[in-house]
Amino acid sequence: MATPKPRVKVPKKASKGEVITIKTLISHPMESGQRKDKKSGELIPRQIINKFTCEFNGQMVFSCDMDPAVSANPYMEFNAKVTESGTFKFTWVDDDGSVYETENKIAVE
Amino acid sequence: MAKTYKSIALFSALLMGTGAALAGGPVDDKLVIDGEMEIQTRVAAPEGHPFDEIISGWHYRTEETRALEADSFQNPGMLYVERGEEIWNTVDGDAGKSCASCHEDAGEFLKGLGASYPKWNADAGKPFNIELQINQCREKNMQAKPYKFDAADQKALTTYIKHQSIGMPVEVDLTQGDMQAWWDKGKELYYTRTGQLNLACASCHEDYNGKYIRADHLSQGNVNGFPTYRLKQSEMVSLHNRFRGCIRDTRAEFPAAFSDDLMALEVYVTWRGSGLGVETPAVRQ
Numbered sequence: 067m068a069t070p071k072p073r074v075k076v077p078k079k080a081s082k083g084e085v086i087t088i089k090t091l092i093s094h095p096m097e098s099g100q101r102k103d104k105k106s107g108e109l110i111p112r113q114i115i116n117k118f119t120c121e122f123n124g125q126m127v128f129s130c131d132m133d134p135a136v137s138a139n140p141y142m143e144f145n146a147k148v149t150e151s152g153t154f155k156f157t158w159v160d161d162d163g164s165v166y167e168t169e170n171k172i173a174v175e
Numbered sequence: 176m177a178k179t180y181k182s183i184a185l186f187s188a189l190l191m192g193t194g195a196a197l198a199g200g201p202v203d204d205k206l207v208i209d210g211e212m213e214i215q216t217r218v219a220a221p222e223g224h225p226f227d228e229i230i231s232g233w234h235y236r237t238e239e240t241r242a243l244e245a246d247s248f249q250n251p252g253m254l255y256v257e258r259g260e261e262i263w264n265t266v267d268g269d270a271g272k273s274c275a276s277c278h279e280d281a282g283e284f285l286k287g288l289g290a291s292y293p294k295w296n297a298d299a300g301k302p303f304n305i306e307l308q309i310n311q312c313r314e315k316n317m318q319a320k321p322y323k324f325d326a327a328d329q330k331a332l333t334t335y336i337k338h339q340s341i342g343m344p345v346e347v348d349l350t351q352g353d354m355q356a357w358w359d360k361g362k363e364l365y366y367t368r369t370g371q372l373n374l375a376c377a378s379c380h381e382d383y384n385g386k387y388i389r390a391d392h393l394s395q396g397n398v399n400g401f402p403t404y405r406l407k408q409s410e411m412v413s414l415h416n417r418f419r420g421c422i423r424d425t426r427a428e429f430p431a432a433f434s435d436d437l438m439a440l441e442v443y444v445t446w447r448g449s450g451l452g453v454e455t456p457a458v459r460q
Contacts, residue, residue, distance in 0.1 A: 138251070
């Protein structure tokens with residue numbers, strides 16, 4: 067598996083109190099644990115992103131748990147109301163314990 | 176026994192045609208990427224073409240699938256474009272070079288290139304697609320190993336290169352070398368029935384296009400979106416992989432990737448999509 071790469075789209079600027087749309091996607095095979103290896107007949111071990119969170123200036127904005135039915139390269143879109151400038155921090159947690167993070171700044175006028 | 180049963184099921188699905196629940200045909204919609212770039216997905220066919228109008232496979236997909244392609248952020252194929260760009264800039268092979276070492280201004284060099292392939296290669300005496308051209312540069316110019324068919328890096332680099340022509344019209348130059356003879360051969364193959372099901376490309380993509388085969392809505396089988404991101408595989412699918420899959424579905428032996436047969440088909444089928452905008456990476460079911 068190639069190293070999962072997160073992508074995030076957050077506006078660079080917003081006005082105070084504006085509701086913005088945030089889009090996120092991470093490259094990940096989301097192996098369900100229910101497929102069999104075609105050659106060996108063995109089950110391929112589950113490996114999925116099981117949790118996603120988004121914080122703004124240290125406060126939780128959005129979080130969710132994912133299950134094996136979620137398809138590869140999970141895409142997440144949600145809204146947030148912004149009242150001050152700051153930093154969004156996005157975190158994805160992998161079954162194997164890896165944590166993938168990325169940050170985006172927004173200026174609120 | 177099972178085989179016979181399946182083939183009957185396939186045929187009855189084909190012959191069922193457009194029942195009310197399965198009303199088919201291309202949808203009336205426009206492909207505009209990120210609300211900015213409109214892609215030509217329906218164009219008038221040139222003289223001698225079997226159709227009056229050439230229509231991209233995008234019009235035959237569901238609303239959700241079409242929307243995925245229209246948003247470059249959501250389109251998972253864009254991940255492979257990014258990976259392809261990394262490969263372009265990465266040194267590999269004994270000559271210590273990357274693609275970028277020789278083709279410095281990628282933006283300038285690659286713009287429109289992908290829309291003009293397959294292209295006659297005089298040294299090889301046959302048409303080359305992007306995959307073959309990449310392998311030639313790897314071997315000759317980088318002293319690196321050629322990619323094996325459908326290696327992850329081959330698909331990503333091809334996707335990156337083709338994407339640099341997004342929106343530009345597909346145009347094959349049949350006047351170069353023996354391109355016309357390869358076109359003729361490709362056309363012959365397109366109309367030749369193969370396999371236990373005795374179907375030609377034209378049976379599905381010409382005679383039955385707009386109808387359903389099992390759960391699949393048959394398009395004209397155009398190639399302007401390749402490599403395409405297929406939801407079924409959650410992966411990029413190369414053109415020769417798609418060709419081989421279609422031939423396999425007729426229950427026939429299928430030719431090797433990049434064999435003369437598949438290159439001839441690529442020349443001819445690309446011509447059938449002349450004028451469609453490049454969609455790479457298209458999203459398909």
